[in-house]
Amino acid sequence: MPLQMFSAGVLGFAEQSLNRILAQDPVTLDRLGELGGKVVAIDASLPAFQLFLLPHSEGIDLLGHYAGEADVTLSGDALSLARLPIAGNEVLFGKGVELRGDAALAHRLQKILADTRIDWEAWLGNLLGDAAGHEAARLLRALGGYGRDSARSLLLNTQEYLQEEARLLPTRVEIDIFLDEVDELREAVDRLEARINRL
Numbered sequence: 001m002p003l004q005m006f007s008a009g010v011l012g013f014a015e016q017s018l019n020r021i022l023a024q025d026p027v028t029l030d031r032l033g034e035l036g037g038k039v040v041a042i043d044a045s046l047p048a049f050q051l052f053l054l055p056h057s058e059g060i061d062l063l064g065h066y067a068g069e070a071d072v073t074l075s076g077d078a079l080s081l082a083r084l085p086i087a088g089n090e091v092l093f094g095k096g097v098e099l100r101g102d103a104a105l106a107h108r109l110q111k112i113l114a115d116t117r118i119d120w121e122a123w124l125g126n127l128l129g130d131a132a133g134h135e136a137a138r139l140l141r142a143l144g145g146y147g148r149d150s151a152r153s154l155l156l157n158t159q160e161y162l163q164e165e166a167r168l169l170p171t172r173v174e175i176d177i178f179l180d181e182v183d184e185l186r187e188a189v190d191r192l193e194a195r196i197n198r199l
């Protein structure tokens with residue numbers, strides 16, 4: 001069911017709950033206040049919904065409809081989008097979350113949410129109930145870990161292929177041997193130059 005069909009009460013409850021938690025972190029509220037007047041659109045798939053975030057010095061307004069144009073639009077599946085506040089400094093843009101518009105605004109908002117001292121699991125628990133909130137937070141953390149592990153594994157496999165199979169990159173040992181040989185060559189040239197100067 002698209003979020004636009006949710007009652008104003010549901011969005012109001014989510015907004016109230018979020019802002020109650022944000023009120024416990026005045027540093028985050030100050031930083032959100034710097035984004036006052038900006039509009040961030042969330043365009044999710046699986047499940048499909050659209051949401052508008054309007055940050056200000058007292059929290060974030062959550063709207064199901066916005067008549068104007070958003071400064072930035074974040075789109076992707078709902079799980080990837082939900083990971084933004086708990087992703088820490090992990091960059092998700094281009095990795096499950098696409099953005100259109102003011103990229104600097106999107107990065108600032110993610111950094112503000114990542115640096116906050118808010119217990120996002122507790123907030124999800126308030127919205128969904130303790131058991132469901134805990135499971136949702138666990139799933140998001142697991143997806144984040146899976147993404148990091150997959151990226152690390154891909155990087156190591158690519159490095160191994162380029163070094164061992166394709167022989168396009170030298171290994172660490174080959175680099176060390178090459179540097180040792182360069183040092184030996186430099187010393188030999190220095191000795192030769194000293195002999196020539198003596199002659």
